[in-house]
Amino acid sequence: MILSTNLLFLSLACARLAFASLTSCSCSAAALSEALLGNSELLSVRFVPAGGSFGEGTANIPFPTNPTNLPANCAIIVNVTTSPVSSFRFGLFLPTTTWNERFLTVGNGGFSGGINWLDMGSGLQTREDFGFRAIHETAVITKEIIKRFYNAPPKFSYYSGCSMGGRQGLKDAQKFPEDFDGMLIGAPAWWLKRFSPWITKLGISNLPIDAPNRIPLQLLSTIGAEVTRQCDGVDGVVDGIVSAPDECNFDLSPLLCGYSSFSECFTNEQAQTAKEFYNDYMVKGKLMFPGLELSSEEQWALLFSGEEPNPLGSDYIKYFLLNDPDWRYQDYTDDIILLADRLDPGQNTADSYDMSDFRNQGSKIIMYHGMSDGVIPSRSSNIFYEKVAATMGGAGSLSNWFRFFLVPGLQHCVGTAVGAPWYVAGPNQAGVVGTDIFSVPGFSDPKHDVMLALMEWVEDGTAVDSLVATAWIEPLNTTSGVKRQRPICSFPARAVWDQTGDVNSANSWLCR
Ligand SMILES: *[C@@H]1O[C@H](CO)[C@@H](O)[C@H](O)[C@H]1NC(C)=O
Ligand SMILES: *[C@@H]1O[C@H](CO)[C@@H](O)[C@H](O)[C@H]1NC(C)=O
Secondary structure: OHHHHHHHHHHHHHHHHOOOOOHHHHOOHHHHHOOOOOOEEEEEEEEEOOOEOOOOHHHOOOOOOOOOOEOOEEEEEEEEEEEOOEEEEEEEEEEOOOOOOEEEEEOOOOOOOOOOHHHHHHHHHOOOHHHHHHHHHHHHHHHHHHHHHHOOOOOEEEEEEEOHHHHHHHHHHHHOOOOOOEEEEEOOOOOHHHHHHHHHHHHHOOOOOOOOOOOOOHHHHHHHHHHHHHHHHHHOOOOOOOOOHHHOOOOOHHHEOOOOOOOOOEOHHHHHHHHHHHOOEEEOOEEEEOOOOOOOHHHHHHHHOOOOOOHHHHHHHHHHHHOOOOOOHHHOOHHHHHHHHHHOHHHOOOOOOOOHHHHHOOOEEEEEEEOOOOOOOHHHHHHHHHHHHHHOOOHHHOOOOEEEEEEOOOOOOOOOOOOOOOEOOOOOHHHHHOOOOOOOOOOOOOOOOHHHHHHHHHHHOOOOOEEEEEEEOOOOOOOOOEEEEEEEEEOOOOEEEOOOOOOOOHHHEEEO
C-alpha cells in the first residue's frame, strides 16, 4: 500500500514537471535501476528543484559542505560492488531542465572515501577501487545512466580533479584512455608510491616535537618572508610573488640566531631541517622524489603539525604497503620507499608514460601545479611532464594534446599566502570561495575559467596557450573587487611583464 502511494505521488509529480522538462519523469528509482549494471545498486534518488541544495552534510566526512543554489537536477547515489570484499559509492547530478550533453567526473583529495558534491555543483553549471577502478567504473556506469535518462549518450566526457583527484585522472587516462575527452588535472599525486614515503620521511625530519632540530610553526612565516625578500625580484618584478623559485639561490644564514634581524631565528639544527624540506630525496645517488619549492613554506605546517607525520604518508605505508596498522613512523628507513617503488600496491601510481592511445583518439589534458604547493612539490609535475615527453618523442610533440601550467604563488590546489592571482575555477577552487560560486564570477569565459578553456580546446580545437588567473582584494571574497589578474602560461613559457603597464593587470604581461 505504502509503495503504491509513493508511486502515485511520483507519477503526479512527474506529470507536473512534464511542463518544464520531459526528463524529470525519470528521476525515480524504478526508471534508473534499469540502467544499472549487475554489480551496482541505487542507494538514493532525489529530485532537487532549481535553487536547491544536495549532499550528505557532515555524514560525508571528507566533503561535509553541500553545494547550494543548484540548477534543477536528479541527484543519485550508486553503490558498486567490485569484489566480494570491496565496494565504492559515487554520486551523480543529472540536470533536468536543460542538459548540455556533457558529462563531468570530479576526483577526490587525500585518501578521502566520500562523494565530492561541492565540485559536482560547480560542474553542473559549467560543465583495485582507489587505485583506478572506482573512477573507471563510475564513468562506465554513469554513461549508461545518462543514455537511459536523456535517451542519448554524452557528446563529450570530462574529468576534473586535484591532488589525489589529479592522480586518479592521470591513472584513468593511462589505463582507460577511452573514458574522457578532456581532463583537468591539478597538483597530481601521480607518483604515489614515491610521494607517500617521501612525505613520511619529511615529517620525521621534524619530529619528535621536542627535538632540538624541530622547526616550530611560528618560524614558517619567518622563513617564508625571507624567501620572498631574497627571491621575489629574481623574476624581474618586485610584487611579493616568487615567480621563478628555480632561479633563486636562497641563503638561510640571515635567519640564523645571532644574525637575524627578525624576532624569531633558526638554530643551526633547525636550518638543517629546513634544508631537508628543500632538498631532493636521494637514495644511493638516485632521485626518489623532488624537494619542496622555495615559497611553499607557509604550507609546511600540513606536513608536521601534529605529533605524527602526515597520514597521507604513514597511512599509505600501514594500509597499502605493509598491511600493518601497528607500524610506527620511528621504524621508517629508505627500504620503505624502495619496497613501495617495487610493489606499487593497488597500482596507484600513474607511471605508464606512453599515453599514445589517449592522444590518438584526440583527447586533451590540461595539468597545472602551484609553485607554492607545500604538500605535493610542483617539481613532481615537471618530472611527469618530462617523462611523458621523453617517452612520446620530445616536449615539442606534446602541445597538441597535453599542456602544463605552473602557477606562481598558488598553494596546494587552492589559495595563496602572498596575494598571487591563483583562481581559475579549477577543481576544489570554487568550493573555497562559496558553496554557490561557479566559474569565475564576472569572468565566466574560456580565458579565465580553466574548464571552459578545456571545453573550447576539446570541442572547437582552440589550444590553450595561457589562462588568466584572478586574486580578489579580500582573498576569498569574490565580490570584494579584483586585486590582480595575470596570465599563467603553457610550459615552458612564463609570464613576462611588458615593463610599462600596471603589473596588476593581465594585459601588461606576455607569455614568453
Ligand atoms: C555497498 O554494497 C556492499 C556489498 O556489495 C555492502 O557491503 C556495502 O555496505 C554497501 N554500501 C552501502 C553504503 O550501502
Ligand atoms: C565581500 O565584499 C563585499 C564588498 O566589499 C562586502 O559587501 C561583503 O560583506 C563581503 N563579504 C564578506 C563575507 O565579507
